[in-house]
Amino acid sequence: MKVVDPLFGALTKTWQFTTRNKKAGIGSFLLLVLLLITAFPTFFAPYDPTAEIFTPRAGVTWSHILGTTAFGQDVFSQVIVGTRQSMMIALIVGLFCTILSVVIGVSAAYFGGLADDVLSLFTDVVLVIPTFPLIIVITAYVKSASFWLMVFVLVLTGWSYGARQLRVQALSIRNRDFLLAAKARGESSWYVIIVEMLPPMTSLIVANFLGAALYAVLAASALQFVGLGNINTQSWGTMLYWAQNNEALATGMPLWALAPGIAIALLGSALALLNYAFDEIANPALRPVIRTRRKKVRA
Numbered sequence: 397m398k399v400v401d402p403l404f405g406a407l408t409k410t411w412q413f414t415t416r417n418k419k420a421g422i423g424s425f426l427l428l429v430l431l432l433i434t435a436f437p438t439f440f441a442p443y444d445p446t447a448e449i450f451t452p453r454a455g456v457t458w459s460h461i462l463g464t465t466a467f468g469q470d471v472f473s474q475v476i477v478g479t480r481q482s483m484m485i486a487l488i489v490g491l492f493c494t495i496l497s498v499v500i501g502v503s504a505a506y507f508g509g510l511a512d513d514v515l516s517l518f519t520d521v522v523l524v525i526p527t528f529p530l531i532i533v534i535t536a537y538v539k540s541a542s543f544w545l546m547v548f549v550l551v552l553t554g555w556s557y558g559a560r561q562l563r564v565q566a567l568s569i570r571n572r573d574f575l576l577a578a579k580a581r582g583e584s585s586w587y588v589i590i591v592e593m594l595p596p597m598t599s600l601i602v603a604n605f606l607g608a609a610l611y612a613v614l615a616a617s618a619l620q621f622v623g624l625g626n627i628n629t630q631s632w633g634t635m636l637y638w639a640q641n642n643e644a645l646a647t648g649m650p651l652w653a654l655a656p657g658i659a660i661a662l663l664g665s666a667l668a669l670l671n672y673a674f675d676e677i678a679n680p681a682l683r684p685v686i687r688t689r690r691k692k693v694r695a
Contacts, residue, residue, distance in 0.1 A: 490609030
């Protein structure tokens with residue numbers, strides 16, 4: 397019970413703030429819609445996204461609300477089915493980046509000394525590694541960047557910024573009275589970290605997850621757009637790749653390029669709005685000031 401109660405209390409407060417915050421409400425709605433599409437893409441997609449059975453370069457019709465590609469594929473079905481891979485990249489990379497950020501950042505702050513120096517140096521080294529050139533080099537070596545290879549590289553290069561933030565936050569609470577009391581009771585270091593330190597940092601941890609997920613979906617889409625990935629899979633980035641290679645904008649198929657771009661923007665907006673909301677939880681100075689109306693003084 398003593399492990400569950402602090403975490404439950406922190407999550408309850410976070411949920412209450414989320415339901416009252418407009419940014420969080422809009423972001424949560426958009427994210428839930430995209431998660432629903434991710435879970436059941438075939439339910440929402442009217443056709444097989446890879447089937448080349450329709451009239452190429454067809455405009456918007458009731459049967460094809462976003463038109464067709466140069467190969468006779470339904471654009472709307474490709475956008476729907478492509479949601480799954482894009483969302484999976486965002487969620488998986490966000491999750492593993494957050495885990496690494498918490499483990500390395502909080503451990504460095506709590507243990508201090510040599511452990512802090514080594515972990516901080518490691519974090520700084522990873523922080524300056526350029527993501528895009530690294531993936532270009534890896535792709536040139538293995539000939540094709542698979543889904544899991546892309547996830548691995550994005551996690552490898554995406555956790556360090558969050559670790560720096562969490563280390564600073566952990567340093568600010570390392571010597572608080574409730575932590576010193578837990579140490580005086582003889583609690584283990586991992587108990588103090590998990591039960592005493594992490595709950596007050598919940599909002600910052602969630603914000604780091606959302607930031608890492610946003611970074612992942614934008615970076616993955618950009619890499620797939622330039623062909624650094626498996627171009628035969630269904631995702632928003634590969635849709636942009638094929639649209640660009642077939643000059644969709646110049647040949648009267650603008651929705652082939654615009655639809656996945658809008659989808660990426662919607663997911664990015666959902667994550668960004670949620671990130672702003674949780675930044676307001678972590679930093680009260682960012683919360684909007686509620687102005688009260690002055691009562692009119694009757695003459």
